[in-house]
Amino acid sequence: MNGKNIGLTPAEWNLMECLWEAAPRTGRETVEYMRSHVGWSRSTTLTVLRRMSEKGLISCDESGEVLRYRPNIQREEAARQETHSFIDRVYKGSVSTMLSAMTEKQELSREEIDKLYAILRQAEEGEK
Numbered sequence: 001m002n003g004k005n006i007g008l009t010p011a012e013w014n015l016m017e018c019l020w021e022a023a024p025r026t027g028r029e030t031v032e033y034m035r036s037h038v039g040w041s042r043s044t045t046l047t048v049l050r051r052m053s054e055k056g057l058i059s060c061d062e063s064g065e066v067l068r069y070r071p072n073i074q075r076e077e078a079a080r081q082e083t084h085s086f087i088d089r090v091y092k093g094s095v096s097t098m099l100s101a102m103t104e105k106q107e108l109s110r111e112e113i114d115k116l117y118a119i120l121r122q123a124e125e126g127e128k
Contacts, residue, residue: 006057006073006077006078006081006082007081007085008057008078008082011048012048012052012057013078014034014037014038014040015030015034015045015048015049015052015058016052016057016058016071016073016075016078018030018033018034018037019058019069019070019071020071020075021033023069023070023071024061024068024069024070025068025069025070026066026067026068026069027046027049027066027067027069028066030045030049030069031045031046049069053069056072057071057072057073058070058071058072059071059072099116
């Protein structure tokens, strides 16, 4: 799914977190996880599993006696795409405006500031 816009819904994020935590998971394991972590019923979980499988977000192995589900995308890729979408939508693509807004109301530790400087230096070196 690399290169394709993922655009997970909040419900899909919940289910993907379950599969990213431990995969493959059986349908029963997934139902139990979603019941305890999100409060979903069995039918809700199975419906979302089916829809996500149809979209190609997850794979369902039907070779054994039980169905086993696994994610088709890595969490890092989904987060990266979600971040880009958020910055484009809310900050019109401006990372500096986003950082300004985020640091305005929240005090940063020395460690966080050092990490931001390191990221900026790395970006600057990438331009050369």
